[in-house]
Amino acid sequence: MTGALAEAAPAKINLCLHVTGRRDDGYHLLSTLVAFADVCDTLHYEPSDAFSLVLDGPEAGALSGEADNLVLRAGRRLADAAGILPSGRLTLIKRLPVASGIGGGSADAAAALRLLSRAWHLDGSAGDLPSIAASLGADVPMCLSSGPAVASGIGDILDPVAALPPLHMLLVNPRRPVATPPVFRARTGPFSSEIGPVPTESFDAFLGWLSARRNDLQDPAMTLEPAIRAVLDILAAQPGCRLARMSGSGATCFALFDDAEITAVAASRVGQAFPGWWVRPARTSMEVAPPPG
Numbered sequence: 457m458t459g460a461l462a463e464a465a466p467a468k469i470n471l472c473l474h475v476t477g478r479r480d481d482g483y484h485l486l487s488t489l490v491a492f493a494d495v496c497d498t499l500h501y502e503p504s505d506a507f508s509l510v511l512d513g514p515e516a517g518a519l520s521g522e523a524d525n526l527v528l529r530a531g532r533r534l535a536d537a538a539g540i541l542p543s544g545r546l547t548l549i550k551r552l553p554v555a556s557g558i559g560g561g562s563a564d565a566a567a568a569l570r571l572l573s574r575a576w577h578l579d580g581s582a583g584d585l586p587s588i589a590a591s592l593g594a595d596v597p598m599c600l601s602s603g604p605a606v607a608s609g610i611g612d613i614l615d616p617v618a619a620l621p622p623l624h625m626l627l628v629n630p631r632r633p634v635a636t637p638p639v640f641r642a643r644t645g646p647f648s649s650e651i652g653p654v655p656t657e658s659f660d661a662f663l664g665w666l667s668a669r670r671n672d673l674q675d676p677a678m679t680l681e682p683a684i685r686a687v688l689d690i691l692a693a694q695p696g697c698r699l700a701r702m703s704g705s706g707a708t709c710f711a712l713f714d715d716a717e718i719t720a721v722a723a724s725r726v727g728q729a730f731p732g733w734w735v736r737p738a739r740t741s742m743e744v745a746p747p748p749g
């Protein structure tokens with residue numbers, strides 16, 4: 457494949473997520489710690505005069521027209537900003553479940569911006585990539601940098617946390633898609649305070665801090681999708697589980713463990729007990745993962 461390029465779109469994990477307010481336009485103000493896992497979709501590019509997208513991979517069948525459009529929309533916005541015509545044959549290998557709280561569509565759009573900037577040799581001439589990212593969705597800017605960060609605003613203001621300890625986690629999705637807007641709408645009660653500074657001196661200090669925080673969308677999401685509670689109960693019951701929580705607006709949940717071996721044991725137990733669930737052992741990565749294969 458002469459001229460082929462590839463870019464990973466890593467899963468985004470909200471390790472905690474506080475809803476701190478609501479704007480007049482209906483968007484919610486957040487204070488959230490995000491990290492990115494070495495589990496990803498992959499976007500491939502081959503030169504072609506036409507601009508097109510092919511979907512492939514185990515989760516491609518679940519994609520709605522809306523979700524795949526975000527990749528093409530990202531490309532068209534980037535080309536507009538650069539004053540060129542979009543071109544190239546994109547192939548999206550979809551491995552992350554759709555509508556699952558780990559950023560899939562946003563990660564794919566961010567990967568498209570990174571990939572096409574390289575493929576089209578834009579060298580910054582398309583202007584401000586983060587603002588193009590922000591115009592595509594609240595989570596796209598954090599997926600553009602794909603590194604650990606505290607996000608505020610509607611999730612678009614990023615403060616990198618470079619020294620976050622590497623985390624071993626098990627990701628589990630009960631294969632029930634959950635749309636984000638109804639989960640935000642189902643949230644009630646007072647708003648939370650900001651999550652505050654993240655202690656990074658040790659895993660135990662970090663875990664103590666994280667345990668005292670929460671995901672404010674977890675209860676409303678569980679009301680709308682009861683399978684989330686089942687996932688959290690199973691994760692919390694795994695030997696060595698240090699914390700189990702939902703990511704984003706669900707339904708994917710994560711459990712943190714001390715090391716890769718105990719994570720793998722839990723992955724195999726949960727996978728065998730629930731063959732219909734999406735179960736992936738993962739590690740957080742400090743930067744954008746290289747595309748597999």
Ligand code: C5P
Binds near residue numbers: 592
């Ligand atoms: O920006 P994005 O398209 O990812 O957001 C999807 C929906 O999630 C929004 O239309 C809104 O209903 C909700 N949302 C929100 N507050 C945020 C992010 C998303 O209310 N900070």
